[in-house]
Each structure stands twice: as C-alpha cells, then as structure tokens.
Amino acid sequence: MRFDVITLFPELFAPFLQVGVTRRAYASGQVDVHLWNPRDDADGAYRRVDDRPFGGGPGMVMMAEPLRRCLQRIREQRADAGAPVVLFSPIGARIDHGVVSQWARSEGAVLICGRYEGIDQRFIDAFVDVQLSLGDFVLSGGEIAAMALLDAVARLQPGVLGDADSHALDSFNPELDGLLDCPHYTRPEVWEGRAVPPTLLSGHHAQVERWRRDQRLELSARHRPDLIDQARVQGRLGPADEALLQRLARSSRQAES
Incomplete structure (x- = not known):
C-alpha cells in the first residue's frame, strides 16, 4: 500500500519512519510512504502557501492552488490515480x-496535513474524500494525526511485529471482543514489595486466561463502560462474564453506600 503525505514539514516524518518496530513496514515497502511539500508548488520567490482569511479574523488559511498542484503531481506518479484523499480535521x-x-x-x-487556521474550503469541497480526527482537541497541524494513522496501520501488516499474534491482543481488537487489554507483568516476581498476581505464576493455562479475561472486563467496566455495552449488544459476553460484571456492580454500589 502507498501513502502520500502532503505536509509543510516533511522533516518531522524522517525519524518516525526510521525507528521502532514499525520501521520494518516502511523499509520493506509494505507501507510505502512518500512525502510532498506544497511549497514546491507555490508561486513567487517566497513560495507562499497561505494568506489572510476573507471576512477577517485571526490566523492564516492554506491556499487551494498549491495544494491542487501538489495533489496533481502525486496523481501523476501513483498507479491508482483515484486514491482517496484524506484530510485530518476536527469534523x-x-x-x-x-x-x-x-x-x-x-x-x-x-493524507493532507493542514496547518494554520485550516485549508481553503473550496479545495476540501473539490478534492477531499474522507476527513478523520484523533479526538476532540486541536493540534497545530495534521502531522501527528498522520503519524498516528501510519503507525497503527503499519503494525497490522504481516511480519511487522515480532509476534504475529501481538496485535490480536491489543485493546479494542475484536479478538478481545473489543475490550481493553489486561495488565502485564515481567521479571522480577517481586518489585518494591509488589508481587506478580499468583495466577500468572501457576502454569495453569485455563486459570491464566480466565484471570486475563476478568481483568479486561473489570478495566473496561471501570474506565470504558461503553465497550461493555458494545460487547453485550454483539453477544460477545458469556455467563461467566456477566456473573463477574454483576459482582463488580454490587461491589461498586456497596462502596458508594
């Protein structure tokens, strides 16, 4: 797969693409990333890409024409010229x-990484197919959002992670019924007076899996009850799961009374 990133700061991506386990995906071409600076498509000695907003107000707005030219160059190089155009934005x-x-x-x-107050709406209307957001907050630009998407996509590619099953045990993965992942422990068995839960040292596979399942349910119920609701609607919770959730609910009510 190929991702072309339009950004005024391509240098931000260099270390991101060269370190960590996901570098395997970029180095191998499984996730082929190309960086494009719209300043290269701007006019004048200063290669201006922004201007004041019509109607007044603070800040600057990215101009449509340099972005259009940059997108055209990308489409001339991509085998799939109709690849979707993604803009990272609050909406x-x-x-x-x-x-x-x-x-x-x-x-x-x-992937288009906006800057300043945003991008001329006419470019968005004409060329953007999908808009994505990291959450209900505003960043200085779309680069961090683009890196987040690229990283998340890269780690799902075959052979990128050391263990092929690693991402299957991530939080939110359907393999975990969309729940949060459980806590993890490693050596030593006792650290600063805190011991590893005995079940994890028992060698009893079924008990270990039940402990992990219970932890996932408890963490999700406490921090993301919406995930429990989704799993229940989808029929992913069994009788043992529901029994645990009922006990947790009773304990919570007793603690509040």
Whole structure:
C-alpha cells in the first residue's frame, strides 16, 4: 500500500519512519510512504502557501492552488490515480480500531496535513474524500494525526511485529471482543514489595486466561463502560462474564453506600 503525505514539514516524518518496530513496514515497502511539500508548488520567490482569511479574523488559511498542484503531481506518479484523499480535521470521524483496520487492508491514500487556521474550503469541497480526527482537541497541524494513522496501520501488516499474534491482543481488537487489554507483568516476581498476581505464576493455562479475561472486563467496566455495552449488544459476553460484571456492580454500589 502507498501513502502520500502532503505536509509543510516533511522533516518531522524522517525519524518516525526510521525507528521502532514499525520501521520494518516502511523499509520493506509494505507501507510505502512518500512525502510532498506544497511549497514546491507555490508561486513567487517566497513560495507562499497561505494568506489572510476573507471576512477577517485571526490566523492564516492554506491556499487551494498549491495544494491542487501538489495533489496533481502525486496523481501523476501513483498507479491508482483515484486514491482517496484524506484530510485530518476536527469534523472528521474519530480514528478507532475499526477505521485503522479498514485502512490496513486498503491500497493506501493521500493524507493532507493542514496547518494554520485550516485549508481553503473550496479545495476540501473539490478534492477531499474522507476527513478523520484523533479526538476532540486541536493540534497545530495534521502531522501527528498522520503519524498516528501510519503507525497503527503499519503494525497490522504481516511480519511487522515480532509476534504475529501481538496485535490480536491489543485493546479494542475484536479478538478481545473489543475490550481493553489486561495488565502485564515481567521479571522480577517481586518489585518494591509488589508481587506478580499468583495466577500468572501457576502454569495453569485455563486459570491464566480466565484471570486475563476478568481483568479486561473489570478495566473496561471501570474506565470504558461503553465497550461493555458494545460487547453485550454483539453477544460477545458469556455467563461467566456477566456473573463477574454483576459482582463488580454490587461491589461498586456497596462502596458508594
């Protein structure tokens, strides 16, 4: 798959693409990333890409024409000239595991990293196919959001993680019924007076899996009850799960009384 990133700061991506386990995806071309600076497509000695907003107000707005020219150059080089154009913006759908999974199975896209107060709406209307958001907050630009999407997509590619099953045990993965992941422990068995839960040292596979399942349910019920509701609607919770959730609910009510 190929991702073309339009950004005024391509240098931000260099270390991101060269370190960590996901570098395997970029180095191998599984996730082929190309960086494009719209300043290269701007006019004048100063290569200006922004201007004052019509109607007044603070800040600057990215101009449509340099972005259009940059997009045209990308389309001339891509085998799939009709690849979707993605803009990271506050009105976009929030990126979650389902969104990442879809892009991980795709042929890629053109990712646009906005800056300043935003992008001329006429360019958005003419060329943008999808808008995505990291959450209900504003960043200085779309680069961090683009890196987040690329990283999440890269780690789902075959052979990128050391253990092929690693991402299947991530929080929100359908393999975990969309729940939060459980706590993890490693050596030593006792650290600063805190011991590893005995079940994890028992060697009893079924008990270990039940402990992990219970922890996932408890963490999700405490911090993300919406995930419990989704799992219940989807029929992913068994009798043992429901019994645990009932006990947790009773304990919570007793603690509050």
